[in-house]
Amino acid sequence: MSILNVKNLHKDFGKLRVLKDISFDVNQGEVLSIIGPSGSGKSTLLRCINQFERIDGGEINICGMAMTYRDENGKTVYAPKKALHEIRLKIGLVFQNFNLFPHMSVLQNIIEAPVQVLRQDKQTAVANAERLLKKMGLSEKAKEYPCNLSGGQQQRVSIARAMALNPEVLFFDEPTSALDPELTGEILKVIKELAAEKMTMVIVTHEMQFAREISDKVIFMDEGYIIEYGTPQSVFEDTANERTRQFLERYRTR
Amino acid sequence: MTGEEILKVTGILLQYLVPTLKIFGFTLLLAVPLGMVVACLKMCRFKPVSWLTNVYILIMRGTPLMLQIIVVYYALPFLRMSEGLPGFLADFLNGMDVASEEFMFNAVLVAFVLNYAAYFAEIFRGGIEAIPKGQYEAAAALGMTKSKTFFRIILPQVIKRIVPASSNEVITLVKDTSLANVVAYSEIMLAAKQQMMNYSSLVPLFIAGVFYFAMAMILTVLFGFIEKKLNYYK
Ligand SMILES: Nc1ncnc2c1ncn2[C@@H]1O[C@H](COP(=O)(O)OP(=O)(O)O)[C@@H](O)[C@H]1O
Ligand SMILES: [Mg+2]
Numbered sequence: 001m002s003i004l005n006v007k008n009l010h011k012d013f014g015k016l017r018v019l020k021d022i023s024f025d026v027n028q029g030e031v032l033s034i035i036g037p038s039g040s041g042k043s044t045l046l047r048c049i050n051q052f053e054r055i056d057g058g059e060i061n062i063c064g065m066a067m068t069y070r071d072e073n074g075k076t077v078y079a080p081k082k083a084l085h086e087i088r089l090k091i092g093l094v095f096q097n098f099n100l101f102p103h104m105s106v107l108q109n110i111i112e113a114p115v116q117v118l119r120q121d122k123q124t125a126v127a128n129a130e131r132l133l134k135k136m137g138l139s140e141k142a143k144e145y146p147c148n149l150s151g152g153q154q155q156r157v158s159i160a161r162a163m164a165l166n167p168e169v170l171f172f173d174e175p176t177s178a179l180d181p182e183l184t185g186e187i188l189k190v191i192k193e194l195a196a197e198k199m200t201m202v203i204v205t206h207e208m209q210f211a212r213e214i215s216d217k218v219i220f221m222d223e224g225y226i227i228e229y230g231t232p233q234s235v236f237e238d239t240a241n242e243r244t245r246q247f248l249e250r251y252r253t254r
Numbered sequence: 255m256t257g258e259e260i261l262k263v264t265g266i267l268l269q270y271l272v273p274t275l276k277i278f279g280f281t282l283l284l285a286v287p288l289g290m291v292v293a294c295l296k297m298c299r300f301k302p303v304s305w306l307t308n309v310y311i312l313i314m315r316g317t318p319l320m321l322q323i324i325v326v327y328y329a330l331p332f333l334r335m336s337e338g339l340p341g342f343l344a345d346f347l348n349g350m351d352v353a354s355e356e357f358m359f360n361a362v363l364v365a366f367v368l369n370y371a372a373y374f375a376e377i378f379r380g381g382i383e384a385i386p387k388g389q390y391e392a393a394a395a396l397g398m399t400k401s402k403t404f405f406r407i408i409l410p411q412v413i414k415r416i417v418p419a420s421s422n423e424v425i426t427l428v429k430d431t432s433l434a435n436v437v438a439y440s441e442i443m444l445a446a447k448q449q450m451m452n453y454s455s456l457v458p459l460f461i462a463g464v465f466y467f468a469m470a471m472i473l474t475v476l477f478g479f480i481e482k483k484l485n486y487y488k
Contacts, residue, residue, distance in 0.1 A: 088394075
């Protein structure tokens with residue numbers, strides 16, 4: 001089943017076209033990694049799919065719902081507000097710098113959306129949050145405030161917060177880039193566990209070894225284009241593309 | 255002055271505490287919400303609105319409050335003397351008793367509210383703009399509506415950030431109420447000056463000073479308490 005389908009997506013910032021003819025698919029249970037140099041448009045792509053940026057052309061379908069479609073003149077039109085809201089709830093997003101709500105405890109952070117948006121009763125939401133916290137190895141931290149947690153713990157809370165809405169797909173934008181090197185491992189481990197449970201995920205990352213191990217598909221982006229789109233084997237080992245090779249070489253020698 | 259006289263003057267000044275607190279309380283009550291509105295107008299994306307609001311704030315902050323009180327107080331009587339007003343407005347103005355305590359209070363209050371709303375607006379705006387964009391995005395990603403995002407995510411963080419600056423402003427307001435005596439509004443300073451003449455003594459001024467000091471201390475303690483309460487997170 002297709003969870004995410006992007007077709008011929010274009011995005012401009014003023015005169016600058018930062019995403020050019022982007023097309024790809026993510027099926028249920030798949031993990032897609034997006035790699036590429038900084039400035040290549042990875043974040044912008046995620047932001048378009050998460051409705052933080054408006055696209056200038058193309059189509060995005062999520063769980064069989066059209067977020068944008070083309071009208072009879074071929075112009076890209078967004079779905080009505082209600083549909084966009086529904087689509088948004090199918091998606092979880094994990095930010096590079098966590099963006100937890102600092103005035104709320106860990107538990108409150110996680111139950112906020114289930115209670116306020118999904119109108120779950122509080123007991124259900126709390127029970128679910130405790131289950132998620134246990135999974136993240138943070139059961140003891142439920143009452144703590146984010147400022148008292150390490151970066152790695154904060155990122156795990158933010159993953160739990162995103163999961164609390166039972167999304168069909170989780171997006172990660174460089175989930176370990178804001179962390180000290182010794183803390184990246186715990187996040188990568190959590191994501192691997194989610195992959196083992198067949199959680200559908202799209203991950204922007206600079207952790208090449210991790211991307212290669214975990215992904216079903218890999219996209220290599222450069223200057224707004226998808227340069228490579230295929231299995232980890234085809235991108236990391238078999239590529240004939242010069243730009244891809246140069247990029248991977250830089251990471252190998254690091 | 256004898257001890258008995260001091261007690262008597264203290265008693266008199268105490269009666270003038272009420273009109274002082276009236277200005278203080280009503281100014282806070284009205285200037286805080288108006289300040290929020292002004293802050294929103296200033297952040298308005300429609301430039302002329304934002305620009306006009308900024309002119310208002312610049313004038314309020316750039317001229318003395320005392321001048322503003324006098325202008326508001328004399329604006330109506332002068333307006334009444336001008337010709338060619340529409341009938342209902344002329345009737346309305348003529349119906350007003352400019353010498354009454356009530357009119358005086360209203361005029362002083364209008365000046366205070368306009369002035370303090372400008373200051374509070376800048377505090378609110380600073381507080382709102384200091385909230386990282388990521389907070390809005392996190393809330394949006396979780397499907398929260400604009401109003402839920404503002405009231406549940408943004409506002410609580412804004413309040414914590416603006417407590418210290420607001421505390422300054424509120425303590426200044428207590429002392430600024432003394433400016434109302436410029437149009438002979440019966441507040442503590444006016445009474446203290448009268449008593450100073452009466453007794454040819456500085457003691458009434460000293461007593462008035464103690465009153466202001468006590469009010470400022472109460473507010474300092476109160477805001478210190480609020481700040482501590484909000485210190486459960488960084
Ligand atoms: N809000 C914006 N306004 C204008 N240009 C932007 C904006 N956001 C990103 N860009 C530009 O779009 C390009 C892609 O950026 P980004 O998606 O952040 O890349 P990546 O995440 O791959 O590092 C860059 O050239 C960047 O400068
Ligand atoms: Mg990025």
